[in-house]
Amino acid sequence: MSLARNGPIVVTGAAGFIGFHVASRLLHLGVEVVGVDNFTPYYDPRLKEARFARLCAEPGFIPLRMDLADQAGVKSLFSDFRPSHFVHLAAQAGVRYSLLDPHAYVQSNIVAFLNVLEGCRHVGVSHLVYASSSSVYGANRTIPFSEHHGADHPVSFYAATKRSNEFMAHSYSHLFGLPATGLRFFTVYGPWGRPDMAVYIFTRAIIEGKTIEVANAGRVWRDFTYVDDIVEGVVRTLASPPGADPIWDAYAADPATSSAPHRVYNIGNDRPEEINRLISIIETTVGRRALRKDVPLPPGDVLETRADVSDLRNAVGFTPATALEDGVQRFVEWYRDFHGIDAEARTQQQTLLHV
Template sequence: MKILITGAAGFIGMHVASLLLARGEQVVGIDNLNAYYDPSLKLARLARLQARQGFRFSMAAVEDAATLCALFDRELPQRVIHLAGQVGMRQSAADPQGSAQSNLQGFVNVLECCRLHEVSHLLYASSSSVYGANANLPFSEEQIADHPISLHAATKRANELMAHAYSHMFGLPTTGARLFTVYGPWGRPDMAMFRFMRAILERQALELYNEGRMVRDFTYVDDVADALARLLDKPATASARFDPSYPDPTESDAPYRVFNVAGGHPVPLLEVVQALEAALDRQTRHRLLPMQPGDMPATAARCTRLAEWIGPMRTTPLREGIARFVDWYLAHYAVAAAA
C-alpha cells in the first residue's frame, strides 16, 4: 500500500513512517522543514527515513495547494496520515495568522486532495486541547468539546468539524486522533520533558507552570505510532447507533470517527521531574510560575472507544519511557556536540 504522511520529518511523523516501512508499506513523506524549532533535528529524523527502502520525500507545505495537488497527482496515495501543522498553544498566540494558515487552510487542502483522488482513508492528528474549559476528567469523546481556551485548540476542533463535512458530503472516510502529551526519543525541543532535560543538564532551575500542579496523560511515542497504524488499517464507517435526534459528537451516519489516543494514566508533572532526576542521578531546582493563558491544568483520557475499535492500546510505563528518552537525548546531543 502507498501511504502519504504529512509532517513526516516531525516527531510523531518519523515514528509512524518507521513503523509502516518496517511492515513493508510504501511511504511518501512531505514536510516543509520550517524553523519553528531547530531544523537540524528534523533533518536528522528525515535522514533516518531516507535510509530505509520504500520511502520517498518531497519538501512541501500543506498550505501550498498547487504543490500538494501535484504531489497527489504524481504519487496517487491510497491512504493519508495528516500530521503536519503548527503546534503549540503559545505559538498560536504569538502567530495566529501562521497557525490558521497551516492548520485550517492546510487541512482544507489535504481534504480536497483526498476527495479528488478518492483516498480510501484520511487519518489526522487532533489534540486533547480540544476539551478546553471542560474540567470533567477523564475526558471522553462523547463530551462536548466546544469551549477551546487557545487558538491552537480551536483549529484542531475545527479540523474535526471540517472532516465531518467532507465525510458527509463526499463519503470520504476520516478518523481524528486526539493525542495526549506524546513524549519519547526524537521529541520536540518545545515540549516540557525536553525542556526539563536541557535545564537539568545545564544545572538551571526548572520552570514549572501552575506552581507545579499540572497533570498530564503522558503517552509514549511508540505506543501512539502503533495505535495510529492500527487506526489507519480500519477506515472510519458510519455508526449504526448514531441517532440524529441525539447526535453523538464523535460518531455519525457518515464515515467519520474521533478517538482519544492516550496511555490513560495521568500523572503530576512533578512525577516526571522525579523520573528524570532518577535517570540522570541529579537533583533539580524549581521555579514555580503561574498558569499560562490557554493552558489546561490537567488532562486525562478515557480510551474505551478506541479499545472497542482497534483493541487495547499498547502502554509503556512512564519511567521506562523516560529512561529511553534520556538515553536518546544523551546519545544524540553527544554526537551533535562532537560534530
C-alpha cells in the first residue's frame, strides 16, 4: 500500500476518535501527518488532549490547533503545507445533539467542509477522503443499506449535513476534477472511543453499577464496526483515488457525459447485532450485570443499520470482520487501563456477576 510522498497528509479531527487512529496508522507507515483539531467541548476535552499527546510524541507528526470554519486559517493551512492527500474526519458528531444545537452542525459540517473543498481544489490535492455516515440512509427501509439505494430522506439534522457533504464533494469533483471519496461509517467503536457512543456509555455504567437506558427494550440492531477495520478501509481507500463513478453517474442528467472522480462507500461489519447482545457481551467482559431502564427510541434514531460492503470489497479488497466479542474485550481493556481500574476492582466485579 503506497501513498505519494510529494507532500504531507492532513488528517482533520486528529484529536477525535477515528482521526486519532487514522493519523497513528499513517505515521506508522512512515508518512508525515499534519493533524488538525479545534478541541470542541462536545465531550470531555481531556480525552482529546490525551489522544493528541500520543500523536505529538510520534516522529513525523505536525500538530495544528485550528477551527476549519475559519476561512483564512484553512487557506493558510493549504498554502503552508500543500498536502498531497487530505483525510477530513473533523465534524460535529451525534444524532441526538443535533436536536439541541443545529448551528454547531452548520459551522462544523457545512462551512468547514466548504473551506476544505476550496483548499483541495486550489492546491490540487491528489485525493480527498472524507467522513460521511450511515445516518444518511435515514428513512430508507431496504436492508442492507447500499450505496446504490436512495439516501434522500434523512431523519436527523446531523444526517442531513453529512448527506450535504456528499453532494458538495460530488459538485467539486464534477466541476474541478477533484478526486474525492466519501465513507459512510457504521457505528464505530473501540479503544479511545467517544463517550457518547453506546459501547462506552454501557461499559462505564455497568462498571460503576449505574442504570443504563435501553431503547425499545434493546430490540435495536446496529452494524458495530471495530475501529481498526475502519482505519484499514480509510487507508486503503486513500491510496486508491477514483475515476468516474457509476454510482453517482446514475443520478446525473446525462450519465454518458458525467466524469466526476467521486465515489461513496459503506464501511460496516455487514453483520448487525442486537443491542441486547451487546449488553450481554459487556456484562460478561466486565463481570457485572447491567441495571436497565427501558426507554422509547429517541427521535432521529432508526431501528436497524446494516452495510452492504460489496463495493468497498471490490474496490480495495477489504471487508471489516472483527467480531463484536473481540472488539468489546479490547475496548474494555483500554477503558480499565485509561481510567485506572485496578485488578482488585476487576475481581470484585467478576464476583458480582455470579451473585
